[in-house]
Amino acid sequence: MAATRTLSKFWMLTNEFTQNPYPVLEHVRRESPVRELAFPDGSRAWVVTRYDDAKAALADPRLSRDIHVHYRLMERRTGCPMAPPPEEANHLANQEPPRHTPLRRAISFAFTPRRAEALRPRVEEIADRLLDDLAGDAPADLITGYADPLPVITIAELMGVPADRWTDFLRWSAALRTYSPTDPSGRLQSTIRELSDYMAELIACKEREPGEDLLSALIHADPERRLTSTEILSTGFALMTGGNDTTASLVGGVLAALLTHPAERQRLLAEPGRWTASMDELIRYVSPISNALQRVTTEPVELGGVTIPADEVVVICVMSTNRDTDQFPDRPDDLDLDRPKPAHLSFGHGIHYCSGAHLAKVITEVSARRLFERFPEARLAVDPARLEYEQNVVVRPLKALPVLMRGPGH
Template sequence: MTGTRALSKFWMLTNDFTQNPFPVLEYVRRESPVRELSMPGGGRAWVVTRYEDAKAALADPRLSRDIHVHFRLMSERSGRLLTPPAEEANHLANVEPPRHTPLRRAISFAFTPRRAEALRPKVEQIADELLDALVAGPVPDLITGYADPLPVITIAELMGVPASAWPDFLRWSAALRNYSPTDGSGVLDANIQELSSFMAELIARKEREGGEDLLSALIHAAPERRLTPTEILSTGFALMTGGNDTTASLVGGVISALLTHPAQRAELLASPARWGKSMDELIRYVSPISNALQRVTTEPVELGGVTIPSGEVVIISVMSTNRDEEQFPDHPDRLDLDRHKPAHLSFGFGIHYCSGAHMAKVITEIAARRLFERFPDVRLAVDPAELRYQQNVVVRPLEALPVFL
């Protein structure tokens, strides 16, 4: 690419970009690191591509994650009143201080590394059961048969959901993945209502009976840490959407990377203790998050020498920051399991850093390790160039990952 005219005004929303974004992002980082993006329905967004600018943006209170600020902007642009559902409007990712502060304090104790580590045996059991089922098929797809269901079932287990309800959770998770506030069909709203009713009944049962699960921990927390029923319900929804999608994208991406990097896979299998230590480099390289959840400027903000006006959508390209040559000067496009401090931004930065980051790492580590331990000769059933990614503004999931076991 030799000039800015090489990119269309919808440059980040094209299928070509989805399938191979890194050359475009390298160009944008160099030529216009804070760049406009036109939206198909009208309006625009500003894309931040450099690591230091992104880190500053993620920590800047003038770039709001308050869902009500977002819905006001969408209402103005669409010409009709849009209101966020309570299930989406009362969890950490969609609120800002001062409300965010007590919510973060209340939830942090329930999302501890210790709780994630305690789930290891159960995650291994679920992974093995899913792998057993894959063996019976002709050409297994590691996305639909493994990467997608493993996080859903694990998070359902974490919340104390009965195993009999896991199929419904898989269906609801798929529906929520495609939810849009401007959708007028009513189908997605119906799925939200179904999940909301199920979660409300589950929360009521946990109030009466308690348990060792996450929902029980939130419901029966000390008074100073206790959430409202709506906040607990909304937290459950956040786990079902952000938690599932991010981890599924991560599991599929890491497995795909190791399938195409046999030397690194052999290193990990030869030294099992390296799995945990290598996760951050794998996450940096894979970039399961395309872009951080969108922000809206509440006043003019300067980033990368560009002043973004108030009332504008800002998209932080995590994929770009994770390959930024300034932050990762030693071949950022290379998977290097010995890379020193691969400080990626896949789980965010600042007050909105992902509470479930350690859980996502545990699930991904177990998923990849159990697959390659049980099937050391597993290989792709297609040429790597044939793998395709789903077009998604936030996560970067593969459409399919067919293999020979």
């Protein structure tokens, strides 16, 4: 995109941006790295696009993730009484200190890298079962058949959900992703009630009969790490919504990247020990998170030479920071498995760094490795230019990823 092009006030909300955001973001980083974004309802946000500014913003306590701060701002802007539902209001992603601190401690205790690694063999089994269903001569959609269900089933199992309820979790996850609070059908509210009722029932079951799962670990933690029932329920919601969507977006993006970079794919297959070491560069390149969860300024904050007033929404554009030449000076638009220290911000920074980062990496690594080990000749069934992304403020998922699983002549 030419540097002289004038962007619309809705620049981040256009389909042109959704499908190919990087030329626009390069222009914005250069010309106005902290830039206003207008929304159709008349509100605005400030978008932070440079790596150093974003990293500072993610660690700045004046930029609040407290969901009550957000709802109070929306209440003032709309003039309508608003309160966050308890399912959203009581997990650590939507809290700030002092309440965030014990929540973080509890989740870190239960959501350890060791627990995530222990799931690796089970993730491989789930991946293989899904791949069994996709094997054949006709093109298979790796989004609906693989990238979407793999995180849902894995997280459901992590929480101790019985296998006979996984189809419900797939349905709930799809509905939570599809419907908005303003949808007149009421499907979102109905889904939240169904999931909330089931999670409450599951928590009660784990209280009586604990197992080797995350919910049991949270429920039966030591007193100093113990959460309330509402906090455990809210944590389950966070995993089923943000955890699923971000990991599904990551899996789909990494699969697409390796399908369009055959030399890198062949290198990983020839050197299996490189899979884990290559994940951060793949995640940086794919940028499955478009923007970090929105912040609200509690007082004026200066970022990138711009003073943002109090009570303003701030959007930290992660996919821009992951290709900032100041942080990644050597060909940031290329996938380079030898890139030294690809310190991306896809999992955040500071106290809100994603607790599930290690599990997301495990799921993504297993998904790609098992696909290409089993189907080394897998290839896109369409021109890469025809791949489309869904418009979403937080994640950047592919709409579909049609793939021929076998090479010619099979």
